[in-house]
Amino acid sequence: MIRVLLVDDQELVRTGLRGILREPFGFEVAGECADGGEVPAAVAAVAPDVVLMDARMPFVDGVQATRELRRREGSPPVLALTTFDDEEILAGMLRAGAAGFVLKGVPAEDLQRAVRVVAGGGSWLDPAVTGRVLAIYRSAMPPAASAGDAAGLDTLTGREREVLALIGRGKTNGEIAAELFVSEGTVKTHINHVFTKLRLRDRAAAVVFAFDHDLVTRD
Helix, strand or coil: CEEEEEECCCHHHHHHHHHHCCHHHCEEEEEEECCHHHHHHHHHHHCCCEEEEECCCCCCCHHHHHHHHHCCCCCCCEEEEECCCCHHHHHHHHHHCCCEEEECCCCHHHHHHHHHHHHCCCCEECHHHHHHHHHHHHHHCCHHHHCCCHHHHHHCCHHHHHHHHHHHCCCCHHHHHHHHCCCHHHHHHHHHHHHHHHCCCCHHHHHHHHHHCCCCCCC
């Protein structure tokens, strides 16, 4: 059961999310917040596996709340809820450390999949905004943090390239382990090697690198 903290200032939206993230589908709504300022206390109280965070809120928005949360040791990953035209917010959420983005109004199955992936340690980019998100990430981050070291690509082993490609496709460590018939511990070791060799800051940077170097098929 994946424990989710819902953060959205609109009760109607939270009601809809509760209907999608129900126990029969493997989810438990562990808590709810109507403002980003409530998030740290709620996370401490209910220990969610993932925070589903509205990007725009009137007092403390998703960017500020995500930034504060990511400063804390052991904080859960954040999946941002946004709209298609929130380009400034997308950039802010990327800088703050969100693990993924999902558009409001996506089919229930897509939202459930996104929550599962992010809760499992993966990254999720809504296909409708992948290109824009990648472009925003490149412009929002210092070159060393976003681009990585292309020369390091030749130093990757075949298995490390496979792992990087699967990260680019949004796979979790568990999914990568299952696909490659190895343990999650082995996957983590490969990921650490990839990050070190390519000088990547985080998983989102690895996704960008995989797309930029044609390790992921573009739709």
